Amino acid sequence: MKGKKISIIVPVYNSEKFLDLLVEAVDIEKNKNNWDLELILIDDGSKDHSFKKIFELAKIFKYIKGIKLSRNFGHQIAVKTGLTYCSGDYIAIIDDDLQDPPNLLPSFFTYLDNGYDVAYGVRKKRKESFIKKLSYASFYKILKKISNTDIQLDSGDFCVMKKRVVENMLKLQEKNPFLRGIRAWIGFNQIGVEYERQARVAGESGYTLKKLFKIAKDGIFSFSNVPIRLITILGSLGLVFAFFFSCYILFQYFVNLIPVKGYTSLIIIISFFSSLILVCLGIIGEYIVRIYDEVRNRPFTVIDETINV
Template identity: 65%
Template sequence: MTFKKNRNLHMNQKITIVIPVYNSAKFLHKTLKAVDDQRKASNWDLELVLVEDGSPDNSFEVIEKLAQQYSYIKAVKLSRNFGHQIAVKTGLSYATGDYIAIIDDDLQDPPSLLPRFFAELEKGFEVAYGIRKNRKEGEVKKTAYKVFYRILNSISDTKIPIDSGDFCVMTKNVKEKMLTLNEQNPYLRGIRAWVGFKQIGLEYERSGRIEGESGYSLKKLIKIAKDGIFSFSSIPLQIITLLGNLGLVISILFSVFTIFRYFNNEIEVAGYTTMIILLLFFSSLILVSLGIIGEYIYRIYNEVRNRPYTIIEKTVNI
């Protein structure tokens, strides 16, 4: 394929790019310039959906100014910080393009990669998702991500691609199917895998942030990890059964040991240490089991309340 053909590959398809925005006032103009440069280079009929996720800075004011410069911008301001996954899901609900892309606001997933991904949709794939080959993060964080993705893949009822994030492109058909899952705690890369269709993963080197620090605190990362595990795996519930069986085996063995000592006249009045150890062990099993059950009950409770998953405060060009 020649360069010229590649440039005009998507002339007949409307493109939507969804970008969740959080604390990006200082560098958002750089991200949008990169998007606009690629729009011109690829001759896209573009719609850019920006979802401002309750930032403490003036990100939405910056978006309003940029919307005057780039007429294809649609913007949504959430009433508070609902989290990255909810922001992306909200953006998808406003996307009207034939092809939809999801990228971050910090240029770690640069728009210049998108033509390569859109080319896979032209070949007949419904989803092309990014597989992070190298991450520009600390070793501890990279190791934690690597371990988590592999654990999730091994225990999940739905096979979620290893080292894949939210960065992807999809057809309008897949987007609509994903939005039929009205979950309060969505794990979008899991939902993307769950809906199926013809998908392909493409490796890429993830860039470092252009400026600032990630909005993903440890608390938010743990929440996303929990959403992935509890939404797509029943293994935690099976662990409770295993813990119960383990406790039963230990109880039987200890009972046999105690009876043996009784008939051999070895029973001593001093059994305080043994009793405390057993009490702590079984109490811990009970608390762990209740915690796991509680996670599932909380998610059931969230769903049956049937609250809207987000609240829109303000929009631009919508």
């Protein structure tokens, strides 16, 4: 790593109470490894005084760069903003809650020294609730099955990358980025490194169920054609069912010469296919909304204030 500049990108959300712990942990590694460092802290529309805390820390630690977004744009946009403003040869992405400990970074950077372009963390153990762990595991398995890109199971945004990887990631100007998917899509020489994800040092996660669901949608609809193709499969199955059911009704009417009573079955079929049509329209709508987001060509974020940038 001799002569390499290090950039560490940290999205910040309501982290006023423990930001100093994060910076202290990073500073320990900086001094121990003699890093030429820039620490980029992106305040993603925090409701507390996180940016004021960043301002205070930047007075003490001159390598800190602060970016305040005009509102909460979401974790992925915050990270992408940091990638846009970083200038390091080696770039790391970590969370602000010390779940991805800075003391792991030196060993991750070693993989870059040894010829890899990306070393990403693979969580072998999560210190989270059973429901969350089950949800994450299910999502990653589904995504891996249906994705057009080989996305590693249990890999998050925690990673280290060379500058050329970041430059190529930023060429993909998606308005709803799923960064770990983009990282996998661009290729290069990548390796997954297992680590044990720690519990939050303090506070509560900014990842609400709504935000997690949005990231899951971004991952599925950005990297898979299966949902839209599923409509064709369901339509074909419905057509086959309708054909055989029609034959059955005609048989009952002409051969057995009995009136067709089937009111109940008719209501069930109409309800089923009406619901199926709405689901299919919803899937099509997701793709149309994403097309609309892209063609509007709005900036992916708005910056309110910066420090040392």
